[in-house]
Amino acid sequence: MFISSKSKLERLTAEDLVNVASFLDLASILQLSLTGKPFCHLIRDEFLFKQLNKRAFHVTEKGPEQTWLSVYKQLNKQDVGMAESPNVQQNPTTQQQQQPYSEQPNEDTIQNTVPTATEPLQQNADESTTDACPHFVKLADIPLEAKKIIFKSEESYPCDLCANKPATYLSMDQDDCTAACLSCLSQPEDGHFPVQLELVTGDLYCFQCHHGKPRKLNGQRDGQVVQETIDYIRDPESMEDLEKRRKIEQALYVQELRREDMSLKHYLMDKQWGRTWMSFRTREGAPLPTKITQQRLSRTNGSLDPNIRLPMDKYRPCPETHGDIVSEKLWRYLAKAYGVQGRAYNEDDIIAPEYARIRTFVDDFKKSIHLYP
Structure with missing residues (x-):
């Protein structure tokens, strides 16, 4: 990402790149999107997820209010639920064809199933925690908008703390736009702000609720303000x-x-x-x-x-x-x-x-x- 010469993959046109990515599972697409600016758009590319829906679920139409990403996530959950239900019978050939995709992690659960350079593994203790994160602080309008602008930016940059690895998290401190890699954030002595925004998915993580186990925040457990913050940062750009x-x-x-x-x-x-x-x-x-x-x-x-x-x-x-x-x-x-x-x-x-x-x-x-x- 930080070298001047381009790889063969980077020389592909956007259309060819999406075509290549359509043969990957969701976890691999996420990992590819983290490798550099030329690929960071893949995790939100509507045409790519249209192809994935067609390949995995044979779905070619969606509602006017839906996105192909949301359709893919919804069908993933339904597919897993059907596989576990004793009342649903499927053709063995169909089951064999869909088995690889029913086991794919969707975007909401990928942190629990796929260890990457940026997204920590979630432990079972995380899922059983019912207390809201005490470290989350609601942002004022100016810093919240600044975080959203940075999240929407397609720029790539090194970690502000070590300057060696790509930055994958952004501090949610009111007066700080420090970006860091997972390795630096995993060092408790660095004194970083506990709540961090994951720059690819827009998820929020707390690095202090569980020592050594970064915890993914969600509105159901951590409060409506947390969910409103995540939704606002992820909102599509408008005029x-x-x-x-x-x-x-x-x-x-x-x-x-x-x-x-x-x-x-x-x-x-x-x-x-x-x-x-x-x-x-x-x-x-x-x-x-x-x-x-x-x-x-x-x-x-x-x-x-x-x-x-x-x-x-x-x-x-x-x-x-x-x-x-x-x-x-x-x-x-x-x-x-x-x-x-x-x-x-x-x-x-x-x-x-x-x-x-x-x-x-x-x-x-x-x-x-x-x-x-």
Whole structure:
């Protein structure tokens, strides 16, 4: 996922890729969708699930309010129930043909049956638990919308904690968009937020209810607010979402201006992209920006250019600069919502002596909050 050369599978057209995936079971499709951005759409692809319904259940029609994914899930449950019922007789040939599919895990139970790199195995103790998760906190409108935007994004990015493995979970903390891999979240000493959003399925997991056994949350056991949160994040995109996103991101920018915690790590962001983002936030009808580009900040070898100019005052506009300085909080949202073309530069990249000038810019920027009462 993080190499420039493409595999043969990645070179397939979308139509060919769906055709290949239609020969897999649901668990394999989920695992394939987790391997990278070119495949992440498969778990929600309507045409793919139309093919699966036709192959497994010979169903070619659905209701206007249904999706092919929901039909597939429903038929999976019915198929298992019929197989267990003594009152239903089936032709032996039909039973033999449908047996592989009746044992397939559907999307709701796949966490209990298929061990993957992102979805932990659920234990029997999990299923018998009746107490609601005490760690879930209802999100305010702004952070909830931010989580939804990141979930709907098709960008792929590494774990914020180890930077080695792909991120597969997103923190449900009110003021944090940290994404992490399962390995990092399984380390209790890391102090991560307990409730995490699984970035492929939209399920919520608590990593503290059972030590070493991440627990999948659901509305029936954990309350209506949990189910409403899951449903809202999974809701299909609508025409109103763009205007809502415009307002939400303007609110995030205002939060950034008011943030006074200068102990946070700060990142450098291309000035030209920042202007495009400002236009989107403040002008009705302005288009959504593309990926964050960092060309003006980098040298030809990809390293940070020591000759760039940066602002020295957080609150005073400085148009004659190459980049802006933003906190880790805002950067983590932007990088996940829009993606980054090129490297992400932060304070760790300006330690070498050749970056002493840039270090001065960043230090003065962080001290500038004390100049205003």
